[in-house]
Amino acid sequence: MDGAIIRRAFEQLYPGKEFPYTSRVTFSARFRQYNASIVRCAASLEVRASRQWEGVNQDIFTGLIQTLLVKLFGQPIQQPYTIDLYNRFIRNVHVSIPKTTSDALLEDSFVRVNGQFFSGQVELANLKWGGSSTRKLGCYDFQTDTITISQALLGQDNRLLDYVMFHEMLHKKLKFASKKMKNYFHTSEFREWEKKFPLHEEIEHELRQLGRKGVRKNLFTWFGEKFK
Ligand SMILES: [Zn+2]
Numbered sequence: 001m002d003g004a005i006i007r008r009a010f011e012q013l014y015p016g017k018e019f020p021y022t023s024r025v026t027f028s029a030r031f032r033q034y035n036a037s038i039v040r041c042a043a044s045l046e047v048r049a050s051r052q053w054e055g056v057n058q059d060i061f062t063g064l065i066q067t068l069l070v071k072l073f074g075q076p077i078q079q080p081y082t083i084d085l086y087n088r089f090i091r092n093v094h095v096s097i098p099k100t101t102s103d104a105l106l107e108d109s110f111v112r113v114n115g116q117f118f119s120g121q122v123e124l125a126n127l128k129w130g131g132s133s134t135r136k137l138g139c140y141d142f143q144t145d146t147i148t149i150s151q152a153l154l155g156q157d158n159r160l161l162d163y164v165m166f167h168e169m170l171h172k173k174l175k176f177a178s179k180k181m182k183n184y185f186h187t188s189e190f191r192e193w194e195k196k197f198p199l200h201e202e203i204e205h206e207l208r209q210l211g212r213k214g215v216r217k218n219l220f221t222w223f224g225e226k227f228k
Contacts, residue, residue, distance in 0.1 A: 001025035005058070006047055009065040013076045021045040025065075027054050034090060038068035060089045067119050075198075079115060087111050087120035101126040106149060109158065109165045117166060117196060122173050129154070134211040138164040140171040147172070152210060160210070163203045167194065 003023030010019045023045040031037075031050030039046045047065055063086025070076065088111065106127035114120050126146040130136070134152045141148070147168045153161045170193050171185070194200060 001027070003045075005062060006045060006065055006069075009062045009082075010069055010073075012062070012080050012082065013066045013069055014073065023047075025049065027051050034064075036064055036068060038065075038072060040072055056089075057085075060085050063087070063089070067115065071119070075116065079112070083115045083120075084111055087115045090120045101128050101146065103127055103129060105154075105161075106147070106165070109161050110147075110169070112158075113162050113166045113169055117193075118169070118173065122169050125169075125172055137207065138168045140168040142171075145172070156210065157206075159199075159203055160206060163197055163200065163207070166197055170194065 001024070003025055005025060006021075006023035007019050010017070021040075021043055025047045027049055029051050031048070031052075034050060034052050036047060036049035036053065039048065047068060049061075049064070053061060053064065059082050063080075063082035063084070066080060066083050067086055102124075106129070107124075110124065110127060114122050125140070126144060128146060128148050129151050130139075130148040132151040132154075134150065137150045137153060139148050140146070147165065149161065149164060149168075153164060170190055174187070174190055174193070197203070
């Protein structure tokens, strides 16, 4: 396949940045489902994708390429809509358990965070708003695969919502990575992951401020021992 799609995907992702590569796309039966990878070798860039990707909508495929490019070149300043399209697509083909609870705002947040930090690979959870507690801003329930977000975050900056969503999604993700551990909350791996969120210290400060307007006692138990 013509590699020009990789150049276009790159330019959309990083406007104004030079693309000094020759590029190509290959399809292979070696990959399972909708897997793909990117290989950079000197001045060449190759995207290898499973056969399932042949014939998939170009915008969605562009989103896949961009998700792979981010792994090599880092987060863009702004995430193009094509990555969202890709995430939605992948989420739909990968979801094995039907989800019964969702909400547009929460789902948008989930999709954003999934695209930005997890290459869209975290399966959609049930999503719902909880009460308006500032004591507990979010929680993840493993049994029902449900992320609950406090309504205290409604109307706040998306960054705050996304950060709490990110935290809860880490619980969902890392649970599988550390299945046999008894205590899987806020491990050092978890903390390392958390630091990937841009300006996380600033956001935590803002969340504390939000909490001060509400209940003083036991703030941010969702952070667990972190704020003890
Ligand atoms: Zn937690």
